[in-house]
Amino acid sequence: MTAIRMASTTDPVGKSVPRIDVYEKVTGAAVFADDMQFGPGLYYGRLVRSPHAHALIKHIDASKALELPGVKAVVTGADVNARIGLYLIDRPVFATDRVRVVGEPVAGVVATSEAVAEQAVRLVEVEYEELPAVFDPVEAARPDAPLLHPDLGEYEVANFIFPEPGTNISEHFKLRKGDPASAWPQCTAIVEGTFRLPQIQHVPIEPHVAVALWETAGGVTLWTCSQSPFAQRDLISQSLGIPHGNLRVVSPYVGGGFGGKAGVSMEVYAVVLARAVKGHPVKVRMTREEEFIGTTTRQSLVAHTKIGCDAEGNLLAMETEYYFGGGAYNDYGVNIARAAGYSCTGPYRIPNVKGDSYCVYTNRPIGSAMRGFGMPEIHWGIEQIMDQLAEKIGMDPAEFRRRNCVKAGDTILTGMEMPAVDLVACIDKVAEAIGWGQDEEPSAPHKRRGKGVAIMWKAPAMPPNPGSSAIVRFNEDATVNVEIGAQDLGQGAFTVVAQMAAQVLGVPYEWVRISVPVDTKYSPYEWQTVASRITWSTGNAVKAAAQDARRQILEIVAEHWGEDIKDLDIKDGKVVSFKSEREQPLQNMVVYGLPNENFEGWKGGPIVGQGHFMPTYVTNLDFETGQGTRAVVHYTVGAQAVDLEVDTETGQVEVLKIASAYDVGKAINPDLVMAQIEGGAVHGMSSAFEALRFDESGQPLNPSLVDYRIATSVDAPQEIHGDIVETPLEDGPWGARGVGEHVMVQTAPAIANAINDALGIRFNDLPLSAEKIFLALE
Amino acid sequence: MANHTISVTVNGGKEYLDVPSNMTLLQMLREKLALTGTKNGCAAGECGACTVLVDGEPVNSCMMLAVEADGCEVTTVEGLAHRETLRVSENPKGLSALQEAFVEHNAVQCGFCTPGVLISAHALLERNPHPTDDEVREALVGNLCRCTGYLRIVEAVQAAAKAAPETGAGSLEGGAQ
């Protein structure tokens, strides 16, 4: 055990080195947003929230609240008069003329304590006039549905998103390839279904916390648990008219993100409240209940999907319509609908495709980025239809997938050429690990056992030009500080970045430090920590920065020795010459340089390497057909198989084993990949049983951990088996591509397929539950 | 609202504090003593991120009033290594065997649930030095984790159990001090 910590790990890429942040985390020393100390001047903010799902705001009277001792300010939408958004700027900072969901903040109160602020919130009087509400996305997409955003046409929008003003449709992505109409007659088997998924929530164990300070001189600082400090800076800066250089976003360790801390949800409220009490930091914390409905959620989905194949099992045609319930504001959700559109076939080769993917406003909590970004939602139906097609033509479901899954060089639905991945190897591995084809005995006469398989793909869903940058700087003792704008949410980003830097620099992994917290004032730019892109994108930037530093060092030493730089390398923290076998330790020279002979002058100086990476090859997609040369940067693919038992007397499902295999290109840290596989399998399993529930008027029914149950230690499967497949990514650092989201994308349909194997019953609607299964059996 | 003067031993050190009636033990630890290792995850006794030991037993500190801790011994994650009877000798970082095991088995991702998990696991091994996997899982059912999927946590707890000296739980005689 001590051996690991005293270790000096050279060439760490590919090795399962311990996490770089693990000691801080096991001792409780790791600082999270609510742990930061702000001194006696700290004020607290609490939000006044709408009790109605859809209503006009007639009047706000804060006079009683302002009279309460300890209350410093009340801020309403009229005071802010600004909208905020990422791809679509549709959300007012504090509702102005109307509220669009139960819980929407209409005002904020600042007070000397959280308790006083909360008391004051209840004294703010708001008069509403209720409007008809709509909750189902298909209904909301109809022309006669209550209109949530009459001003949709005036909102600023990214040039790859296409809202339909006058409706509740905030995005419509069209995919047209081939001619499904002519292909249907050639299909031996056609399966059609409607699949429904409710909204679910990320449930990070750390609720959102934001502290903001608006200095009287104009500088603004926001401390918050953020996946994307630079994106938050950008959005808030644009929304409130603060120059980017005057707004500083600082993010310490994040206690779980899963996409929920990726954009701006509640953080902007801390900033506008701070503006009302300049010079005092203001802390806004979400209670767990607010976390459920007052931050963001995963969108709901109604999918109508039809897929057909020929007698040999070749997929011929697909038609699909996705109606995403985006909630009250779709500023992030529109990109989910788009991503679902350009990946709408799932990881399959289908020559004729008609896909329409809609993001629709509903009077529900905001739908935004959540692990998988549209992929879990669409794979739920796709993977079940594939099983049904296989059954119809009498083919094994794993074999059906081997036959039809995308392979390197295929032309996929957008016309792009599929990069090299090995999905067949993933299928083979999970089939072997789960004992595919072997019927197993259930553990009791009243139980039924079944196995199911599902595959997936996902591309990072980003604008075409998301950039990463990195700085590598040496300290006198040759330890290295690596500065990045990417965040570690638990996925291990800091660790793999340190490994990559150490690898290129030729120093032991243990010499590298990652500068925490991420701070837009000092850290170099990172678009966002989302999309499973950090290992690939930030990795490339770090690699470039480390190569820059390395080159600087070698140039100095080459000149110092009078040797050719090609004969030099850095190994184990020393520059070595293959030719002369001379050595130069990095210590001191990386800051002080090297003296010339007889100290006649010096050469070199402080070594600072910089690098960046931005993909340059993503192209536009045709609005009518979704076709384009290069829709996405790359795809990660994977397979999962599930072995489970159903208790027919109660309907309870026990997942015995999950087998996962993902093609990550190159596992920079194999154990961290396995950790993602395990965590993702349980998260994916849990997601099949989760749902936010509402009554007929839109009131949330289960916004608490008492009634929104997530998987516990007792629910986790007995066994999770993971396999890593490595087909290098062309522009990945050492061939690496991301996997953080992919590991939970297809668990729910794999479970559904296994339940069908056990019981002969299919479930098209989530959530699953013991009750639902039992009642279906009766 | 009444204020109470209490004395609580926290991580081996005696503290004299003035606390209002409605302050929870969690708030007292985080706000009065700046012991921020213990976390606020739900304030409802459901997530376990606030778990501490009170007189050796794990409780959700969000569901206990500070004033109730008067006269009690409280251990938080910051005090685990000192309290630990399962210590590994020659441990340069001064961690307990349990903390070491979490490091080795990568049983930590975001780290937010980790303090509470360590406390619950520590208490488990003190009362049941050689638990079955099922017993470990049950002991941790009140510690929610969204990142790891729990299996490594169970592995790490079992590894710490095997690393323990064979003397009885709770005994300070066993192992290197």
Add this chain to the structure above:
Amino acid sequence: MHASMPGLSTFDYVKPASLSEASRFLVEHDGGARPFMGGTDLFVRMRDGFIRPQAVVDLKHLPGMRDILYDEQAGLTVGAAATMNQVARHPDVQAHYPLLAEAASSVASYQLRNRATLGGNLCNGSPAADSGPAVLVLGGRLVLYGPSGEREVPAAGFFLGPGQTAIRPGELMTAIRFPILPAGNAGRYLKLGRNKAGDLAIAGVAVFGFPDGQAASGYRFRIGLASVAPVPLRALAAEEVLAANPPGEESFALAAAKAMEAASPIDDVRASAAYRKAMVRNLTLRGLREVWERIRET
């Protein structure tokens, strides 16, 4: 709209030195003072804004409240403030009242069981109280101390409605008494939650059985139900079936059906009435089979 608060409302914490002082305080502040022991129910409801007492009265330090005493003649006395963990791991409870230990250890999580008390669970009057069915089938009697002194209420008469018990203003529960149980007994508490453990009961069934020469079947069974009616209750018609008919699949099936009839659950966010009823039937059947396997040997 009820919104949960970030913290508890303001109140005074009161720690009376004696039972009479506690009782007096509760009478004087009737409506404004709330007794508590573990606080696991009270604090949640206070943060949710449902209850805003001016004072909370800590009862758990009062004499005898934490004691668990077993006497071979008198039976088991469990102090009302004994925690679920204390009840579950007590050697005398495990040896002589294992059904009670099983019910106690089914509650929530280990951390919450270090705070939740047997008395508190009963006084809260929740239809879902895991201790309810066990206390009912084991013949528990609740000892209440109040302005008019001490009285005993059989568990069967204690639960009056959701959140309502037989406790009068100024009264507090000091102990739960269990008689010596009939020889050769066995019991089982089966709890169904949404998770495999750690959840509230969607349906809870306690089955308790023992040989009884006075019963036509030679055996007597008691069946207690939680979470499927306004109060925890005994399925008396089911019990009669089992007293009258020889134990076996046929009588068990009939009894299970009768137990299902005794249940009057509601639809709520946790489960539907239809599912709860079916689970009463299936869990009762399971419980009867398991208990029968153990008592038939004696």
